[in-house]
Amino acid sequence: MRVTEGTGEAGAASAVGPGRSPAARARRAQIVDAAIETLAEIGHGQTTFARIRERADISSTRLISYHFGTKGELMSAVLEEAALRAHQAISHRVAGETTATGALRARIEAQVEWVAGNRSSMRAMYEICLNERDADGTLRYGMAPSAQANVEALEPILRAGQESGEFRRFDTGLMALTLKSAIDAAIVRMTHPPCLTVAQCVDELTTLAHLATRRES
Amino acid sequence: MRVTEGTGEAGAASAVGPGRSPAARARRAQIVDAAIETLAEIGHGQTTFARIRERADISSTRLISYHFGTKGELMSAVLEEAALRAHQAISHRVAGETTATGALRARIEAQVEWVAGNRSSMRAMYEICLNERDADGTLRYGMAPSAQANVEALEPILRAGQESGEFRRFDTGLMALTLKSAIDAAIVRMTHPPCLTVAQCVDELTTLAHLATRRES
Amino acid sequence: MRVTEGTGEAGAASAVGPGRSPAARARRAQIVDAAIETLAEIGHGQTTFARIRERADISSTRLISYHFGTKGELMSAVLEEAALRAHQAISHRVAGETTATGALRARIEAQVEWVAGNRSSMRAMYEICLNERDADGTLRYGMAPSAQANVEALEPILRAGQESGEFRRFDTGLMALTLKSAIDAAIVRMTHPPCLTVAQCVDELTTLAHLATRRES
Amino acid sequence: MRVTEGTGEAGAASAVGPGRSPAARARRAQIVDAAIETLAEIGHGQTTFARIRERADISSTRLISYHFGTKGELMSAVLEEAALRAHQAISHRVAGETTATGALRARIEAQVEWVAGNRSSMRAMYEICLNERDADGTLRYGMAPSAQANVEALEPILRAGQESGEFRRFDTGLMALTLKSAIDAAIVRMTHPPCLTVAQCVDELTTLAHLATRRES
DNA sequence: CATGAATGAGCGTTCATTCAT
DNA sequence: CATGAATGAACGCTCATTCAT
Numbered sequence: 001m002r003v004t005e006g007t008g009e010a011g012a013a014s015a016v017g018p019g020r021s022p023a024a025r026a027r028r029a030q031i032v033d034a035a036i037e038t039l040a041e042i043g044h045g046q047t048t049f050a051r052i053r054e055r056a057d058i059s060s061t062r063l064i065s066y067h068f069g070t071k072g073e074l075m076s077a078v079l080e081e082a083a084l085r086a087h088q089a090i091s092h093r094v095a096g097e098t099t100a101t102g103a104l105r106a107r108i109e110a111q112v113e114w115v116a117g118n119r120s121s122m123r124a125m126y127e128i129c130l131n132e133r134d135a136d137g138t139l140r141y142g143m144a145p146s147a148q149a150n151v152e153a154l155e156p157i158l159r160a161g162q163e164s165g166e167f168r169r170f171d172t173g174l175m176a177l178t179l180k181s182a183i184d185a186a187i188v189r190m191t192h193p194p195c196l197t198v199a200q201c202v203d204e205l206t207t208l209a210h211l212a213t214r215r216e217s
Numbered sequence: 218m219r220v221t222e223g224t225g226e227a228g229a230a231s232a233v234g235p236g237r238s239p240a241a242r243a244r245r246a247q248i249v250d251a252a253i254e255t256l257a258e259i260g261h262g263q264t265t266f267a268r269i270r271e272r273a274d275i276s277s278t279r280l281i282s283y284h285f286g287t288k289g290e291l292m293s294a295v296l297e298e299a300a301l302r303a304h305q306a307i308s309h310r311v312a313g314e315t316t317a318t319g320a321l322r323a324r325i326e327a328q329v330e331w332v333a334g335n336r337s338s339m340r341a342m343y344e345i346c347l348n349e350r351d352a353d354g355t356l357r358y359g360m361a362p363s364a365q366a367n368v369e370a371l372e373p374i375l376r377a378g379q380e381s382g383e384f385r386r387f388d389t390g391l392m393a394l395t396l397k398s399a400i401d402a403a404i405v406r407m408t409h410p411p412c413l414t415v416a417q418c419v420d421e422l423t424t425l426a427h428l429a430t431r432r433e434s
Numbered sequence: 435m436r437v438t439e440g441t442g443e444a445g446a447a448s449a450v451g452p453g454r455s456p457a458a459r460a461r462r463a464q465i466v467d468a469a470i471e472t473l474a475e476i477g478h479g480q481t482t483f484a485r486i487r488e489r490a491d492i493s494s495t496r497l498i499s500y501h502f503g504t505k506g507e508l509m510s511a512v513l514e515e516a517a518l519r520a521h522q523a524i525s526h527r528v529a530g531e532t533t534a535t536g537a538l539r540a541r542i543e544a545q546v547e548w549v550a551g552n553r554s555s556m557r558a559m560y561e562i563c564l565n566e567r568d569a570d571g572t573l574r575y576g577m578a579p580s581a582q583a584n585v586e587a588l589e590p591i592l593r594a595g596q597e598s599g600e601f602r603r604f605d606t607g608l609m610a611l612t613l614k615s616a617i618d619a620a621i622v623r624m625t626h627p628p629c630l631t632v633a634q635c636v637d638e639l640t641t642l643a644h645l646a647t648r649r650e651s
Numbered sequence: 652m653r654v655t656e657g658t659g660e661a662g663a664a665s666a667v668g669p670g671r672s673p674a675a676r677a678r679r680a681q682i683v684d685a686a687i688e689t690l691a692e693i694g695h696g697q698t699t700f701a702r703i704r705e706r707a708d709i710s711s712t713r714l715i716s717y718h719f720g721t722k723g724e725l726m727s728a729v730l731e732e733a734a735l736r737a738h739q740a741i742s743h744r745v746a747g748e749t750t751a752t753g754a755l756r757a758r759i760e761a762q763v764e765w766v767a768g769n770r771s772s773m774r775a776m777y778e779i780c781l782n783e784r785d786a787d788g789t790l791r792y793g794m795a796p797s798a799q800a801n802v803e804a805l806e807p808i809l810r811a812g813q814e815s816g817e818f819r820r821f822d823t824g825l826m827a828l829t830l831k832s833a834i835d836a837a838i839v840r841m842t843h844p845p846c847l848t849v850a851q852c853v854d855e856l857t858t859l860a861h862l863a864t865r866r867e868s
Numbered sequence: 869c870a871t872g873a874a875t876g877a878g879c880g881t882t883c884a885t886t887c888a889t
Numbered sequence: 890c891a892t893g894a895a896t897g898a899a900c901g902c903t904c905a906t907t908c909a910t
Contacts, residue, residue: 021893042354045262049880061880062896071880130347137259171413171421174399174406178425181398182391189391196388204388208395212429240869266905278905279871288905457890476788479696483884495884496892505884564781571693605847605855608833608840612859615832616825623825630822638822642829646863672872700901712901713875722901 010069028067028077031056035078040120044131072132072140079128079141082121083149089114090150100161104213105206107157111150111183112205116190116198126184151180158213167213179209245284245294248273252295257340261348289349289357296345296358299338300366306331307367317378321430322423324374328367328400329422333407333415343401368397375430384430396426462501462511465490469512474554478565506566506574513562513575516555517583523548524584534595538647539640541591545584545617546639550624550632560618585614592647601647613643661720679718679728682707686729691771695782723783723791730779730792733772738800740765745804751812755864756857758808762801762834763856767841767849777835802831809864818864830860 034056038047049061049071058064068074093110097103115122129141154176161167186201196204251273255264266278266288275281285291310327314320332339346358371393378384403418413421468490472481483495483505492498502508527544531537549556563575588610595601620635630638685707689698700712700722709715719725744761748754766773780792805827812818837852847855 023894027894043348043350043356045348046350046354048878050878060896062882062898063894065881066895126347131260131262133260133263137263139260170425171406171417173409174403174413174418174421175425177402177405178395178399178422181402182395185394185398186391188394189388192390196391200388201391204391205395208387208392208429212425238869244869265903267903277871280869282906283870455890461890477782477784477790479782480784480788482882484882494892497890499885500891564777565694565696567694567697571697573694604859605840605851607843608837608847608852608855609859611836611839612829612833612856615836616829619828619832620825622828623822626824630825634822635825638825639829642821642826642863646859674873678873699899701899711875713877713903714873716902717874 009066010073024067027058027063031058031064031067031074032078032081035074036082036120036124039078039127040123044127047127075128075132079125079132082125085121086114086118086125087149089118091153094153100157100164100166101210101214103157104154104161104209107154108179108183108205108209109202111180112186112202113198115183115187116201119187122184122187151176154179161213165215168215170213175213178212179205182208241284244275244280248275248281248284248291249295249298252291253299253337253341256295256344257337261344264344292345292349296342296349299342302338303331303335303342304366306335308370311370317374317381317383318427318431320374321371321378321426324371325396325400325422325426326419328397329403329419330415332400332404333418336404339401339404368393371396378430382432385432387430392430395429396422399425458501461492461497465492465498465501465508466512466515469508470516470554470558473512473561474557478561481561509562509566513559513566516559519555520548520552520559521583523552525587534591534598534600535644535648537591538588538595538643541588542613542617542639542643543636545614546620546636547632549617549621550635553621556618556621585610588613595647599649602649604647609647612646613639616642660717661724675718678709678714682709682715682718682725683729683732686725687733687771687775690729690778691774695778698778726779726783730776730783733776734800736772737765737769737776740769741801742804745808751808751815751817752861752865754808755805755812755860758805759830759834759856759860760853762831763837763853764849766834766838767852770838773835773838802827805830812864816866819866821864826864829863830856833859 031052034052035047038052038055042051049064052064052074053061056064064074068077090107090110094103094106097106129139132140134140155172158167158170158172158175162169162172182205186196186205189196190198190201248269251269252264255268255272259268266281269281269291270276270278273281281291285294307324307327311320311323314323346356349357351357372389375384375387375389375392379386379389399422403413403422406413407415407418465486468486469481472485472489476485483498486498486508487493487495490498498508502511524541524544528537528540531540563573566574568574589606592601592604592606592609596603596606616639620630620639623630624632624635682703685703686698689702689706693702700715703715703725704712707715715725719728741758741761745754745757748757781790783791785791806823809818809821809823809826813820813823833856837847837856840847841849841852
């Protein structure tokens, strides 16, 4: 009945930890949260099992490797969890839109607001994507978080807008990257004086996106 | 001030290395180049004195600390050098422009081309800015390379355009960040199929910038 | 005596496992076999509960400690089992012999053949004897497998031969050690080109033993 | 002029340590000696950098890895050193002999005496040969110390004896293995009551070898 | 200008084992 | 009979750095 004939511990191949009991789930969440905060605060390079243990207030780093196996697997779990949270918060906000223009604005709004309200998760995702590497030195999760769901979600909207005639001709890949980068960069403008509010950022970016994408009359 | 004062080694406060002899200059350049390649290839976290030594083909890591002092000072020197090279390659290209519109396009052109032609330096700068931290964990060079010269160079152009009436009203800080992010992101579009050429990227981005900034008629 | 007394688990002092049910016996055999193969293949130092678990295809290392207690006790059980198997395979072959000369030849034959046919068990016994140690660092099972049954079984034959006048005077202990070592070493000659067959080894060794032990005429 | 463009530290590929200065040589010897004693006393599995450091009375385990690189390279250096010492002590003792019979006896004498007088080195060599493994689990130095110089040195003598007619026909490989095993096993007889003296062991073994190898009249 | 020797702190990981059901 | 959760100790190794020449 067990999917992974396991060691009792999180195996290299299994994304699941030991058991799936509520207790295990709680522990895992506790550790993942501590990892996110640590990554956001001191960065990937300084994020060690010892520092995560400290923040999670658990007895030993052994508990981390018990539940997640290696550090790489922990990072993977953190990324997965953060991405899931973002997806759940954002996706439904775009659901009702019927036009590409509306969908694009809704999506930008939702992403900016999520980024503004979940700085640690955002930062943690960046830290992992930009630093986590395979043994051979190549970035494990792509050259940037650009391959992530939030970028990929933009492109279909842009393509739909071109097909419906709402949008002009442009390279949808580069435009999606640009918009995602702009959204992520907005956090800087919200925190560097003279600070912009979330609403102002949303406003600036939706306008920018509109002007950059709309069909010339 | 320093205990080792007078040993002939790079001091903590001095940006210069030991002496300024041609030999020393050559050594420093050799090490900086190796550091750039290493940073670009395997990232900040994996960039150690040992790996730099290997690539620079020098006898001992001691030579690195001899010329640069600490790792942080080496990173600082690398960043300074890479930024200088970028500046020298880019700045004169904008010199002749008289309109904000022209200056903006020239700047985007120059930056995209430099990024495309100097991937390692670009990557190395990113690695340092996004990862180099003080003892207390805060990013040493700002939250992003956004505070760097290339971002800061965009904002005056945007402001000038608003003042001259060429550009509409928008937050110049956020727009500068967006454009810089878009330029950096372009490298992804040049390397992920279906790849865009440098010229195509320049075209897309200058059009985008024009539409996003111009005054509505 | 033991804190966990009465938990149903293998106690420190008891050679038996928990219960003696057929199921428990089967599990123990399964684990012992996996341990033998692991010892033979990767050696005592690399033989861990985790690797045994893997090979035995059981769910957790906990199952091993459940049935055998500590690692030392498992090793003890493995050694006992392997020695028992060897004894059962060898002892009856010598039973019918009436002369020391005949008994010696029969014993050498039987041992060489067993060694050749049970490489893993042989190797596992060696790994345990040569590596298993007490807390104070002393070898638990003697300085070599020399104290083991197969060595001890040779000496009475040699002594009997001296008493009956078949054999010359020599130190029976050293001769027994020599013969046992030679038998074990034979495995190397069977596997290193130009390989000898089992029959050839038996032949060489029985001749050697005969010449070395017989009374000078 | 340096053979290995090095890190300043012992590299993975280089058998040499940092520099070859007298100081470095002394340190290396100090560590090798401590490693030999540790191996002999508590075995390969328990021989850690920490325990070697303790016995060598040096400040940090870092000093070991500084001079030898990895543990495997240390073991390699120990084996090499021990083998060299044995070779130097034994080889010249056989030099003057003109007959195979004489050479064989001289060699047995020399080896038994060396084994008796250098128990730690002997034991250390065994520990390394029997336990040191590659990443894939295979024994690094052959299935036994049988491939070592002391075994190989016996076989030419045996072959020469057969060619000169002094010795009967037998498999020289197996005989060499047998004699080497017997010599090593002799240490057990010298230490297990009723103990034999070195002279007695030499006597027993040379007689044994003579009877086992001589041509039948 | 360049090197040699040494070093302490920290890393992720693996170990067998124990307390619960 | 079997498992889940947890754990402290130890491991080899790598890090940047410093004190000598």
